Amino acid sequence: MGRPKMYDREGITDRAMNLFWERGYHATSTRDLTEAMGVNPYSLYAEFGSKQGLYSAAVERYESTVMVGHFGGLEAEDASLEEIRDVLDFFGESGDRKGSYRGCLLCNASTELAPTLETSRESTARYVEYLITVFTNALRNAANQDRLVEAAPIDELAAFFATVLMGQFVMMRAQVDRAVVRSAANQVVVRLNEVVLSPDSRPPQRA
Amino acid sequence: MGRPKMYDREGITDRAMNLFWERGYHATSTRDLTEAMGVNPYSLYAEFGSKQGLYSAAVERYESTVMVGHFGGLEAEDASLEEIRDVLDFFGESGDRKGSYRGCLLCNASTELAPTLETSRESTARYVEYLITVFTNALRNAANQDRLVEAAPIDELAAFFATVLMGQFVMMRAQVDRAVVRSAANQVVVRLNEVVLSPDSRPPQRA
């Protein structure tokens, strides 16, 4: 009963997400947002409660769409070396893709908001924990398959991978030469190869 | 002639730098700034012209004080492996130091402002270029001293180091477990050791 909404929540959250992603939190005004979302202030506040509420929704949307696209492969229970390499390759080339200047919404949020906004610190902590978890899981799987040298420091490598990723996001956002991002990825791959047992332990490439 | 200033430019620029460093650009108001600087709005605008002018001055101050403290050793013409290791060690432990949640002013600036503010993109580009230059220089010196394996990819390593550094800054600002920052530094050291020729090529430790 009552008048039906003229928008769908996912669609307008997507638009808000893209604006926050590009400009950050403080540089994006509610007027910018309502304009981009094609919605009136009333609807924004009826649907999300506040600018911060909308931001949280945008972050959740980012996690459930963009991040899944980036790390979906790594999330698999049986992810292993191939999935790690895919992620490293993907971000190594990400400087070439248009829109790379947006970097990563959660990385941007952490430097802009983490110290002052509780919810941002939480979502960033969740993000880093997530990255380390999926990397650790894949490395552990590789170890269980006897594909890693015995002394491979799995936890340290996972934290290292996550840290390099953050650095790449910063480089992308700062629009530095894409070779820098590529170089970082290459060196991580080299380091990864050093804990891999046999150079031929990798199964045939997938398409 | 005329009334003398009741402030000194360096001192108030330092205070402004610290505030920008903590909170970022947009979250710091001119009222916050004048209060922290102990100065009236008039003096701020007489001295710096605008909020952006003050920010630029704060960035310059950051470069000439904080950054020199961090990378002064690496800047030396004859810097080599020892200086690289010192920097990696320093940032590896930086999670332990108080105030580490501030991260790096220029790294924070790049994610918050680089896409929208020309001057920020410039200062970030300058920063990354500087980092890569000093790392490259030190690596090249080590190569000239025959301390590196012949195939050491110097340019790529330098870009890699700079990228990891950025990632560490993000991690520090997000206040994640300091072990993450430590791990990243450790793995970079491991990678560095792999391009070093003899394990005993390092001269006795300095104090």
Place this chain on the structure above:
DNA sequence: AACATAGCTGAACGATCGCTTGGAAACAAG
């Protein structure tokens, strides 16, 4: 057709933003 309900609209709220200004205050030069 009439009612109840929920969403849309445009205008505007108080607060804060970056920034300006007119007059008092503090120095150097004469």
Place this chain on the structure above:
DNA sequence: CTTGTTTCCAAGCGATCGTTCAGCTATGTT
């Protein structure tokens, strides 16, 4: 001391911030 110059101070400028709301519109129900 007077004059000229520069800075300090308090108040407040117009603009924009995040947010709200009374009145209208469109729907489901009866």
